[in-house]
Amino acid sequence: MPYFDAASAAPLHPVARQALLAALDEGWADPARLYREGRRARLLLDAAREAAADAVGCRPDELVFTPSGTRALHDGIAGALAGRRRAGRHLVVSAVEHSAVLHSAAVHEAAGGTVTEVAVDRTGRVGAGAYAAALRPDTALAVLQSANHEVGTVQPVAEVAEACREAGVPLLVDAAQSLGWEPVGGGWSLLTASAHKWGGPSGVGLLAVRKGVRYAPQHPVDERESGRAPGFPDLPAVVAAAASLRAVRQEAAEEAARLRALVDRIRARVPELVPDVEVVGDPARRLPHLVTFSCLYVDGEALLHALDREGFSVSSGSSCTSSTLTPSHVLRAMGVLTEGNVRVSLPRGTAPEEVDRFLGVLPGVVAEVRGALGAPAAGAGSPSGEGELVVDSLGKRCPIPVIELARAFGDAPVGGLVTVLSDDEAARLDIPAWCEMRGQEYVGERPVPGGVAYTVRRRS
């Protein structure tokens, strides 16, 4: 049963499992205690820290273990901002950071700080120049991911780090998606990661703070982990995290090349096999194991369920799969289609046959979901007073507004306008994205009672 959502959580690596079991027996005591069980725990903790620091590329005393990647980001951003309070209260992030970063930024803004979100291009990549231009004399901290968690695009960390160095601004790199593949190069100041992304156990994040970086922890005082991660350490999980990081790194180059070829196959074949698909993200500068595509006229949740019935576990950034019913902020920032979105992230060891079976199943599954929704062939739509077709999709959820737009489009003359009325958040993204994919002209939007009117001109 192929599990293709390694970017959410990778199955436990055998080395992690083995190390965890050993450490359950040897590492349950308090490493701060003076007796033999405590000393044994301390030895394990020290060894784990050395191994993890070696993989990160920092000194052991620069690295602490946190309860998760999210907590590493929350605490790391708060600590770095507070440590640089004298410099100012301006924070720079990219628009496609993990939600833990954006939510930290929101807290900072609510507390009176200022935040600049650097935009990305249609591949999800930050421009190093645009990032550098966002740095100001009062910038306390800059945050940039090493690679994007939803579309796999690798960010220009080294160039941004150089710009930050010149501006005297510390750079925090969120390396959650890439650390299992390789160390982060360039002159970063802080780095965070999450063990269950590389096959380590859940319950372990990493926070590295380079010597000389101003840092003021914002949680209550606690003696553990250099005062940077309060609470009793989950030592067996920490030991397993460090051991598995070393193990996956040993296999990383070979496995990355293998998975990269499988992802290339998906990137090439999906548009051939499935009509009206947009494969997103940078085709070359990307994570080896991750690919994302969106299917026009498809309900993401229905697609996920249909794939699940066929035995494939994938995730989606479509609005219907989110508890808040808003599309992924990453897809939104890229300006790409959000409906019928599928993220495939291959765990280590994925067999080529599994990928082939996925490619074999996908076209039928998409067709089935489209069929159930009545995806476009000929369409409705009533001429308005100004020779403009108006489609009332108010109250209808993604992907229905785009399906109704496409249906109505057949009735519009070349040069004519079609306007869709919608109160669905995804329509704002998906109607322009549909125009881009179809080579039609997106005219714009205007508010109307109960929603928004999106207008498109037929070009061909």
Next chain:
Amino acid sequence: MPYFDAASAAPLHPVARQALLAALDEGWADPARLYREGRRARLLLDAAREAAADAVGCRPDELVFTPSGTRALHDGIAGALAGRRRAGRHLVVSAVEHSAVLHSAAVHEAAGGTVTEVAVDRTGRVGAGAYAAALRPDTALAVLQSANHEVGTVQPVAEVAEACREAGVPLLVDAAQSLGWEPVGGGWSLLTASAHKWGGPSGVGLLAVRKGVRYAPQHPVDERESGRAPGFPDLPAVVAAAASLRAVRQEAAEEAARLRALVDRIRARVPELVPDVEVVGDPARRLPHLVTFSCLYVDGEALLHALDREGFSVSSGSSCTSSTLTPSHVLRAMGVLTEGNVRVSLPRGTAPEEVDRFLGVLPGVVAEVRGALGAPAAGAGSPSGEGELVVDSLGKRCPIPVIELARAFGDAPVGGLVTVLSDDEAARLDIPAWCEMRGQEYVGERPVPGGVAYTVRRRS
């Protein structure tokens, strides 16, 4: 090799180990995902929450899992204080709470809040009346432990909860030490606990917030755990924590009675076997498995090391065993002797023979440490101008100032004064405690160049 520090961390319960192993295979995926691995993880998480809520005595939707007991306290106190900000910014805690509570209180005070620390008696017990008297119209939150982690004294939670209810103040109960033995009775509003105290794995704390209690999480927004505990959940550890809590509760009544008898034996025998010992804490209203005593003229760290060499793992609240070189705030609040302090906390399954062997070894070990320090027989001390013996212990660490006081005491006439000059923090506590134990009169302290002068009058 007897491990007698269960109050720091209990060895993993066999049920916890078994549940953890099973959940490593079934519970590594993201419980928020829609595919089968995610649904399986969700089922495990829901079942663990139900089991833990049942043991706590609350509804499953009132309970979240945190990365540690410390984080449960930090986040719980911050959230409860913020939720009641309109009521006021006054916080009530007891003087013997866990450092995670006192450090949270310090953060609150630094941010402009006010804090009242309710004193305890010589047994470490809070007076319910004194606690009630500390509640004010602007009190936002009251915090009280169910039982003390250093001396085992059980607190009057039900009475304090009733007083809080009458005052309209929510009560947070830190149940870290007692939850494995029994649920917390009385009308608490919030409750915290820590799994590795009951034989669960490290990496799991509990935070229960009753429906209707105003609560505003202070960390960045996160959808996990009702928005109250950010980060990917450590599901295998959570499953193990819940399963072991249920298991230890089933054995709790019988095992508590058995360990209570063993602790009674220690409480009775230690003062018979070792001269100049103070057994502290409430002899009856106490945790079943925990006892603490202090030995005059003994260096706590040397005592711990000597016991460790004999194979016994215990902890200590003496200043020399703390990284900050200050004595335990609990012993300080109780006004008892802090030097030569030993906490014995028996894990489940401790054999009577292990306790007997400890009692057999202890007198020799204490005598050895006392011998090495030159504990009192005859002493030094030079008469001062006013017929007062002055002992200069400046620059000497606990327990030397008390040893030198005791040595000099033999030279003082009945009714005469002995003054010890000391710059050691522990002397402020241990010289009055020595007087109490010896039936001598503690006159008082005054500042002198380089330290403090502590004066004692010989009564007999």
